[in-house]
Amino acid sequence: MSKTWFITGASSGFGRELAELLLQRGDRVAATVRKPDALQDLAAKYGDRLWVGVLDVTDSAAVRSVVDRAFAELRRIDVVVSNAGYALFGAAEEVGDAQIERQLDTNLLGSIQVARAAIPHLRQQGGGRIIQLSSSVAQAAYPTMGVYAATKWGIEGFFEGTIPEVAPFGIEVTLVEPGASRTNFASLSADAGQILDVYDPTPAGDFRRLVASAGLAMFPGDPRKIASAIIASADQSPAPKRLTLGSDAYALIHTALTERLANLEAQKGLAHSTDVNA
Template structure:
């Protein structure tokens, strides 16, 4: 039995992971922004489930909640930084406030969650850090420039961090899923204000994610199981790419980058 700390368990990958872990008998400390969004888990699993209320853009609160989870549960084996959302639209189409909130949530929220957990993981002699990234962390597509900025930032931070914390027995894994049938393409996806100048341009492609006209292929339950399984692999895999679309997008981007470099 392991003990897990997961941010953003009210929906999506976070919810799927928490449900699978609790069902198999692990302990889960989960965080939500909306009060009541995980009450069913608390009612069903009792003391096996620890619930914290957290908006990861509130940096002092991040440390407070992480500290409380370690204090009340003792050892936490795996910390999963999962909270985040997608902001789509051309760079001109999103507002300054949307840009700031995207970076505050996806990038700074992830960084601060990890920074808050590190003293505890070092003190207990090791553990595992899992960061939910995306195919958008290694490949870039028109219409998602700000989302890419947040995910590419997370990738750089976690890859460098892996070398920093390896001497303390802390493993680091970046998870890069492609499209999955979660709330990401529904309630959690946000967009800018469409500009007619971008109609019929590559940046307009992502509008189909908001109106539902783009089919989402991946199975979130299968993806969550793969993420959970990665915590058993030693040494920790630095990257776990999930989905045929993610693999295709990442390999095409890396090959193109290498060709550009060689040229």
């Protein structure tokens, strides 16, 4: 049975991959882009099965307007994919105030506002699915990716609290945590701070050199396979809370969670010792 999907940031990366695959299999797609002509080729090929809205997710009023219009015109949307975002690279000292604010506005606040705009519609129609593009760095961040990671840790925290709120209305949520993938994300959808020489002999410099020397080996993820896995997850019930995609994502997250749990267990006695005496 075909579904109707709403996808933000559909002009490139995972958003574009998702839109193409969904339209190919016969679903309807409401896609938002920043430039109105970004999906002209898909519009010409698929006609009225593709609904396009121009949206900058940092504009909260526009988010509500576009989401409201999509639900009104399409009557029902089964899956909302919050995908719009970009990466900011740089050590904490290297990135500027405006860069940090834009990163938070886009990846974190923009994603929150998309969810907030969609939830009333999903609740009124009796349920649906929200798929939030997160990242493996939501579990463990690399040097020079602290601000980007903060947005992903933040959106996962938001949904940890929101998931039980919306579950009684038949709304389920999946957080997608892909690793590094061979999309144009890093080249078209990235920003960087001003590199300071003082960080060259530090882990920040080491990571920059690793990325520069590793080439495609640093990006094992296949965007089409990842998009296919995301689409398949929408048919799973109950919805997976998290979807780890990529061998690098699995390794990073497994190591991070194992170390975190070991550290927690080591502090069990201390944690209990700080309770009020009975």
